[in-house]
Amino acid sequence: MSALVEVHDSSDALATAAAGELLSRLADLQSAGGVPTVGLTGGSIAEAIHRELARLSPGSDVDWTRVSVWFGDERFVAEDSPDRNVAQARAAFLDAVGATQVHSAPASDQVATVDESAEAYGRDVREHAAGGFDVLMLGIGPDGHVASLFPGHPALEAVDAIAVGVPDSPKPPPARVSLTFEALARADAVWFVASGEGKAEAVARALADDGSISETPARGVVGTTETLWWLDRASASRL
Template identity: 65%
Template sequence: MSAAAPVVRRHDDADSLVGDVASALLDRLEAAQSRGEVPQVGLTGGTIAESLHRELARRASDSSVDWSRVVFWWGDERFVPADSPDRNARQAREALLDHVPVDPAHVHEVPASDEVATAEDAAEAYSAAMREHGAGFFEVLMLGIGPDGHCASLFPGHPVLEARDAIAVAVHDSPKPPPDRVTLTFEALQHARSVWFIASGEGKAEAVARALADEGSVTETPARGVRGDETVWWLDEDAASAL
């Protein structure tokens, strides 16, 4: 069965966008746990993600989510030292994970450059962790989109777009610093009940429009290449302005 067409949800501004995404995610986690599941979530980085993480932490005490029964992953990571501010995982910890009662065994970070020798080693270890601890799908996978149309660390025209039969791969010569990264592949990102693209700001508008156009190339706009069983684009008016 092919994935359903993407759904677009527009919001007046970044604050209302963040609030609605936070509400929807808490609802999804509560529903999954009420079914007896331990939901697996893919986190992303960036400014709007940091705002979302802080909002989730603020609302945590009012929600019935059992944070010790949520498993966390990342769609991609920068291959830098563990304490680098460039790390998506560090950002998520400081804004959310350090403020809710997670089970450390359920937080799966990509190994850092001061933990393993190469980005290939990090990708191999992350793939092994996902094979061992993954559910085979994300309940919700959150992704951003760059002005160039990239998502995770899948950049336009980059050789890594062609990766097959792999969960995570090393990325070198990234057009956006830092140059070395680890990313989940298209194949791994597709294993999601729901993929949520979250975009804010006029700088994302053209890329969003290309990603949602009826026709276009995944090579030119990699965000076109990720769909879950359900795919939702959460946008503020600026990011939706070219639709």
């Protein structure tokens, strides 16, 4: 199944469109009686989308108390650190919209090691999100990494695991928890979001006909029903 690509004139237009489409999907799932399961990501374009979700949610039919929220990866730092993806998402929109089912990997002041955090997050996923994700939003790094699965890293080879500890991330902070390829693959819709010229080469590699997952880990994640790339003109400039 080929990936779909949507190119928007600017990062602001991208953020507004992605937020609006996510709210539409969530409303449809809830109207059918479901409790949607959504995976969020970090980064500047994700934060812009989150701000748009805060702006647009009051006019939507989405009940955020009936949305199960997760993260593709998390930084293993103290709970109150602004580096935490969950902290950024709470500040941008989750608290404002009243989300109550928010799941994240335990922080460094809650468990002793990054591996313990990964094991706990894996148990949480198994208990509360065993059916996978309805929509999984992911970023892509300039090096092609996805979540905290980096090029050539041993975490790429993790098997029979939902989450893995990454103690030596090449990007700070060095200790992280990431969902594995096996867990990321259990998503109906995978949405990659990218903006800026700095992402253009990685986006092109991820969408190329040929290439390796080891070199460009983002190539290793596709949705079971949809894989959609939300791009601005700068990040799409090498396609």
